[in-house]
Amino acid sequence: MGLVILIPAAGASTRMRGRDKLLEKIDDIPLIAQQTRRALELNIPVLVTLRGDMMHHARKEALAPLCNPSLTLKKIPDAEEGLSASIRHGVGWARLKAAKAVMVFLPDMPDVTAADLRALQAAHQANPNAIFRATSQAGEPGHPTILPARLFDQLSTLGGDAGAKDILQSEGYLPCPLPGEHATTDLDTPEAWQKWRAE
Helix, strand or coil: CCCCEEEEEEECCCCCCCCCHHHCCCCCHHHHHHHHHHHHCCCCCCCECCCCHHHHHHHHHHHHHHCCEEEEEEEECHHHHCCCHHHHHHHHHHHHHHCCCCEEEECCCCCCCHHHHHHHHHHHHHHCCCCCCEECCCCEEEEEEEHHHHHHHHCCCCCCCCCCHHHHHHHHCCCEEECCCCCCCCCCHHHHHHHHHHH
């Protein structure tokens, strides 16, 4: 197995003040379903990590119509630890798949398209041992990122909500520019959603 995709969807959406950003609808489709569907277009295994509370059930229900054999949903018990918990579980799953790398695709970035994911996939295929990080067209670092298997031991010990930030800083990465602000537009607040929809 080469590349697999991790979608960390176990966050609490606290900055949305009672709303769940991953259930915000775009063209009548919840964001989490839209982004998972885009990931599945690559025809490689996709893992979505979920919380263990009522938010888990709503997100799981939003994903139910996808019904794809490449899709795995995993409820993680330590979601409160932040993004690193999803990465740890994702790495464990990637190892079971004998994956050579994992793409971490944050689901709250609605501008990232299947074509963007394919661009990252192609970059990985050309250089499978490299770390890749999507950037804006102007070069600003963003997401998704691709982390090769040589980093899995380090990723398995991550803690906190910073994800793989320290590893990216110490190891460096190859940029993969995406169109416009695709790689840097994330929607964490009601105001961000309002502005994005208006634009």
